[in-house]
Amino acid sequence: xxxxxxxxxxxxxxxxxxxxxxxxxxxxxxxxxxxxxxxxxxxxxxxxxxxxxxxxxxxxxxxxxxxxxxxxxxxxxxxxxxxxxxxxxxxxxxxxxxxxxxxxxxxxxxxxxxxxxxxxxxxxxxxxxxxxxxxxxxxxxxxxxxxxxxxxxxxxxxxxxxxxxxxxxxxxxxxxxxxxxxxxxxxxxxxxxxxxxxxxxxxxxxxxxxxxx
Numbered sequence: 428x429x430x431x432x433x434x435x436x437x438x439x440x441x442x443x444x445x446x447x448x449x450x451x452x453x454x455x456x457x458x459x460x461x462x463x464x465x466x467x468x469x470x471x472x473x474x475x476x477x478x479x480x481x482x483x484x485x486x487x488x489x490x491x492x493x494x495x496x497x498x499x500x501x502x503x504x505x506x507x508x509x510x511x512x513x514x515x516x517x518x519x520x521x522x523x524x525x526x527x528x529x530x531x532x533x534x535x536x537x538x539x540x541x542x543x544x545x546x547x548x549x550x551x552x553x554x555x556x557x558x559x560x561x562x563x564x565x566x567x568x569x570x571x572x573x574x575x576x577x578x579x580x581x582x583x584x585x586x587x588x589x590x591x592x593x594x595x596x597x598x599x600x601x602x603x604x605x606x607x608x609x610x611x612x613x614x615x616x617x618x619x620x621x622x623x624x625x626x627x628x629x630x631x632x633x634x635x636x637x638x639x640x
Contacts, residue, residue, distance in 0.1 A: 431464050432490045439484040439513050442506040448484035461621040462573055462632040463487055466544055469619055469636040470494060470571045474540040478563060480528050481546035485510045485521070491542065492519050499538070501526045528556050536565040544573035544634075548596040553606035561612040564639040570613065573634040576600045576620065581631055600633045613637040 436452040451459045467490055477495035479487060482502055491498055498521040500510075507523035514521055526532035528546055541560050550556055560570050575581050577599035582592040607615050616638050620630040627633060 431460060431467060432493060433460070433463075433486065434489055434513075434517050438517060439486060440506065440509045442484055442502075442504045442510065446484055446504075448486055451486055458621075458631050462544065462634070463490065465619050465621045465632065465634045466542060466571050466573045467494070469617060469634055470540065470542060470569065474569070476538045477540045477542065478531075478533065478538040480531070480541060480543040480560070482510070482523070483545075485514050485519075485523075487542070487544070488514055488519050488521050489517060492521070495540065498522070499524065499533070501528070501531055501533070503527055529559060531559050531563055533563045535562055536568075537563050538568065539565070540569040540571070542571045542573075544571075545575070547572060547603050548574045548598050548600075551597050553598055553603060554610070557606060557610050558612060561610075561639055566639055568639040570637040570639065571634060572603065572607065572637065573632065574598075574600050574603050576627065576630050576633050578629060580629075600627075604633075604635065607635055607637055610637075612640060614640050 439448055441448050472494040474495040476497040477491060479500045482500040500521055500523045505525060507525060511523045524532045541564060547553060547556060585592045585595060607613060615635055617636045620627045620633040622630060
């Protein structure tokens with residue numbers, strides 16, 4: 428598939444003060460676009476129904492629309508209408524629902540694939556979150572998880588923007604990978620990271636592809 432498909436700058440709403448949508452453009456674009464590229468590569472194509480948990484401004488939906496027949500998003504920010512209207516103006520058909528990863532507003536085995544980027548690092552209940560992602564997938568379904576790598580440079584990056592890294596991200600990439608590997612309901616198929624030339628421990632962002640078992 429061709430390069431990552433993103434909307435023009437300003438086409439999507441900033442849903443709150445911490446929404447990173449602006450970081451996908453300008454100096455920080457390589458890191459933020461890189462994490463979507465890694466996730467898209469792991470997701471592959473084609474899927475029937477796909478759920479994006481923690482979609483934010485909806486930045487990933489134009490790309491996901493090329494990879495799935497039906498798109499649904501779940502978020503806690505309460506800006507579903509604004510995001511849905513902006514995506515509709517871009518020609519992206521998506522159903523947005525309000526809800527938490529710990530209690531997804533979705534039926535059992537409703538989706539063929541799930542994407543969850545930059546959510547799990549904010550949680551401590553990793554096992555519970557993984558169980559809920561597994562609930563909405565059938566056996567053989569795919570889950571792609573993405574999360575920042577905890578290391579001195581990424582800590583410095585978050586501090587630069589006024590965040591305490593440990594308060595912002597109580598779970599590290601190793602915590603998340605360990606939880607995925609110990610889950611009896613998923614099998615870890617692949618782990619990837621960005622930038623690729625660096626070892627995982629020194630990279631900026633990591634992702635993994637899980638298979639529901």
